Amino acid sequence: MNIFVCLKQTPARDSVIRFADHGKRIDESGLTYELNEPDAFALEEGIRLKEENGGKVVVVSVGPERAIAVIREALAKGADRGILIENDESFQVDAFAIAKALAAVLSEESPDIVLTGLQADDLGFGQTGVILAELLNLPHASIVVKIVEISDGSIRVRKELESGWFQNIDMPLPALLTIQSGTNKPRYATLMGIKKAKTKPVEYYSIRDLGVEPLRSQTIENFYAPPKTKETQFFEGSSREAADKLAEKLKFEARIL
Amino acid sequence: MSVLVVAEHHGGKWHKMSWDTLVAGQTVAALLKTELSALILGAQIEPLAAELATHRVDRVFVAEHELLSEYSSDGYTIAIQQVIGRVSPDLILFPHSYFVRDYGPKLAARLNRSFLNDVIDINVKENCIRFTRQLFQGKINADVTFSDDLPHFISIQSGAYRGDTLEPTGNFAPVEKIDVTIDPTDIRTRYGEWFRESKSKVDLSSAEIIVSVGRGIKDPKHIPIAKGLAEALGGELAASRPVCDNGWLPLERQVGSSGQTVSPKLYLAIGISGAIQHVVGMKGAEKIAAINQDAGAPIFEIADYGIIGDLFEVVPALTEAILAIKED
Ligand SMILES: Cc1cc2nc3c(=O)[nH]c(=O)nc-3n(C[C@H](O)[C@H](O)[C@H](O)COP(=O)(O)OP(=O)(O)OC[C@H]3O[C@@H](n4cnc5c(N)ncnc54)[C@H](O)[C@@H]3O)c2cc1C
Numbered sequence: 017m018n019i020f021v022c023l024k025q026t027p028a029r030d031s032v033i034r035f036a037d038h039g040k041r042i043d044e045s046g047l048t049y050e051l052n053e054p055d056a057f058a059l060e061e062g063i064r065l066k067e068e069n070g071g072k073v074v075v076v077s078v079g080p081e082r083a084i085a086v087i088r089e090a091l092a093k094g095a096d097r098g099i100l101i102e103n104d105e106s107f108q109v110d111a112f113a114i115a116k117a118l119a120a121v122l123s124e125e126s127p128d129i130v131l132t133g134l135q136a137d138d139l140g141f142g143q144t145g146v147i148l149a150e151l152l153n154l155p156h157a158s159i160v161v162k163i164v165e166i167s168d169g170s171i172r173v174r175k176e177l178e179s180g181w182f183q184n185i186d187m188p189l190p191a192l193l194t195i196q197s198g199t200n201k202p203r204y205a206t207l208m209g210i211k212k213a214k215t216k217p218v219e220y221y222s223i224r225d226l227g228v229e230p231l232r233s234q235t236i237e238n239f240y241a242p243p244k245t246k247e248t249q250f251f252e253g254s255s256r257e258a259a260d261k262l263a264e265k266l267k268f269e270a271r272i273l
Numbered sequence: 274m275s276v277l278v279v280a281e282h283h284g285g286k287w288h289k290m291s292w293d294t295l296v297a298g299q300t301v302a303a304l305l306k307t308e309l310s311a312l313i314l315g316a317q318i319e320p321l322a323a324e325l326a327t328h329r330v331d332r333v334f335v336a337e338h339e340l341l342s343e344y345s346s347d348g349y350t351i352a353i354q355q356v357i358g359r360v361s362p363d364l365i366l367f368p369h370s371y372f373v374r375d376y377g378p379k380l381a382a383r384l385n386r387s388f389l390n391d392v393i394d395i396n397v398k399e400n401c402i403r404f405t406r407q408l409f410q411g412k413i414n415a416d417v418t419f420s421d422d423l424p425h426f427i428s429i430q431s432g433a434y435r436g437d438t439l440e441p442t443g444n445f446a447p448v449e450k451i452d453v454t455i456d457p458t459d460i461r462t463r464y465g466e467w468f469r470e471s472k473s474k475v476d477l478s479s480a481e482i483i484v485s486v487g488r489g490i491k492d493p494k495h496i497p498i499a500k501g502l503a504e505a506l507g508g509e510l511a512a513s514r515p516v517c518d519n520g521w522l523p524l525e526r527q528v529g530s531s532g533q534t535v536s537p538k539l540y541l542a543i544g545i546s547g548a549i550q551h552v553v554g555m556k557g558a559e560k561i562a563a564i565n566q567d568a569g570a571p572i573f574e575i576a577d578y579g580i581i582g583d584l585f586e587v588v589p590a591l592t593e594a595i596l597a598i599k600e601d
Pocket residue numbers: 029134135159410486487488489490512513514515516527528529530531532533543544545546547548549550551554564565566567570582583584585
């Protein structure tokens with residue numbers, strides 16, 4: 017099986033986001049990065065598919081030079097080949113452009129299955145996989161929580177619906193799946209894996225050479241802290257003092273004690 | 274500019290977000306001083322179309338087809354593409370439902386357009402429309418404009434506009450049928466019945482007090498800290514998704530868009546950041562209290578009471594304080 021997994025490098029979960037140029041840009045200077053959370057689950061799903069069905073796992077990322085880190089991480093965990101599509105712009109780029117870049121590379125390959133995360137934790141589009149399926153003319157399922165079975169060129173997956181409902185979906189391969197967080201237990205890279213990763217091939221492209229124009233269909237005019245919708249009463253002091261004040265409020269104001 | 278809202282339903286019932294989206298459509302149509310149409314797709318949907326027509330729209334379009342009796346990304350994409358071809362809307366609003374997540378961006382891409390999801394506010398200045406959406410799981414807002422051609426495709430976040438206040442009027446807007454052609458072979462995916470994993474034994478929806486724990490608890494061995502507080506308050510224990518995904522608490526205690534929706538008198542969130550998918554499940558609480566070490570956590574945007582601090586210190590102290598008050 018030819019398995020492709022799309023990986024995005026995003027700012028670490030607990031990042032404090034600062035602005036630059038009066039909110040025109042995100043200040044990237046103090047940020048550290050990690051693999052987007054759902055993508056770790058997509059990668060694990062891809063590696064398991066390889067272990068069960070044979071084949072190769074290729075990981076693809078669009079991003080600045082630093083995004084090579086998520087490709088190396090994936091190679092260390094068992095992916096076989098990496099592709100980095102270089103693009104310097106991290107936050108002023110929309111899912112349509114990213115999907116076009118991924119499609120330009122993937123249409124030259126012959127994937128049996130393409131996996132993406134459901135949503136990137138930074139820009140929160142939740143679109144790239146769905147658009148990529150359209151551009152590659154593949155059937156897809158989104159918010160997949162389980163690959164139920166693969167047989168005779170078709171796949172059955174379980175999809176999450178709203179409010180705790182689920183549904184199984186069958187489709188022919190090749191197909192694209194967007195993977196929800198929490199669906200498996202992503203493995204750690206072993207020392208051996210990290211050593212092996214250094215010898216695995218990585219190809220580089222540039223987003224512009226792939227003819228992705230326009231790079232931007234949407235423009236972020238400004239970034240800012242969200243306005244508060246409620247007047248929050250904050251309780252300060254030591255933990256004990258703050259806790260005592262909150263308990264008082266729960267008794268006398270919220271009247272729940 | 275003309276505005277079209279796509280209304281969603283399942284099994285003969287409206288999706289609640291359809292009304293939020295309709296209110297968003299009414300708001301933007303008023304700002305643009307233009308007409309508002311609504312579209313409904315499916316099979317045997319005359320009653321729904323008639324109901325839609327009484328909700329302050331100028332026109333209702335109905336796309337009926339046997340193959341639209343159940344949702345499919347291929348079927349919906351093909352049908353709406355044909356409707357767009359016929360009625361040429363300039364701005365199309367969708368609810369940010371799981372269905373729309375599944376076909377909206379695909380439909381836009383088929384028409385060589387981008388899709389703007391999860392919009393919480395729309396402003397018009399000198400005929401330029403600015404859309405507000407959240408980034409970084411609700412920590413940041415951004416105002417966005419389109420650089421590509423009309424029509425623009427956007428989806429509205431649940432609860433961003435108040436659909437629950439919308440009342441039917443005595444007036445019926447004209448209802449117009451639009452023929453769509455779909456071939457059975459166009460639909461590549463086969464969809465099974467909806468099911469729930471297991472019948473939930475826990476009904477959080479009737480709980481008066483809920484103590485809810487998030488990933489800030491870090492390890493299952495710390496869950497008793499939260500449980501102790503829940504017991505002191507005489508409330509139910511609930512959790513955010515990662516806590517249930519990790520198996521630290523059972524799935525039936527998950528609150529949020531893919532879990533339960535609750536509206537207790539008090540919702541006390543411990544180590545929960547306040548991502549929208551969590552917030553939609555609990556923002557109906559009468560009072561919200563949050564304990565989080567990050568002053569910038571979005572949960573504080575909706576909290577009545579807040580303590581910025583380490584839950585491992587604050588929660589035990591709060592449990593003691595509450596037990597002391599109760600003993601008095
Ligand atoms: C389609 C979809 C459906 C989803 N459905 C749901 C759903 O139903 N329910 C749900 O909850 N989520 C859902 N999610 C996930 C959601 O987007 C968030 O990822 C999730 O809610 C985050 O959970 P959290 O707040 O516990 O974790 P995090 O976002 O990691 O937040 C942890 C918080 O703990 C705080 N913290 C850490 N240590 C401490 C400490 N010592 N003291 C005090 N505070 C501390 C941190 O400051 C942080 O704010 C869904 C996502 C998608 C895409």
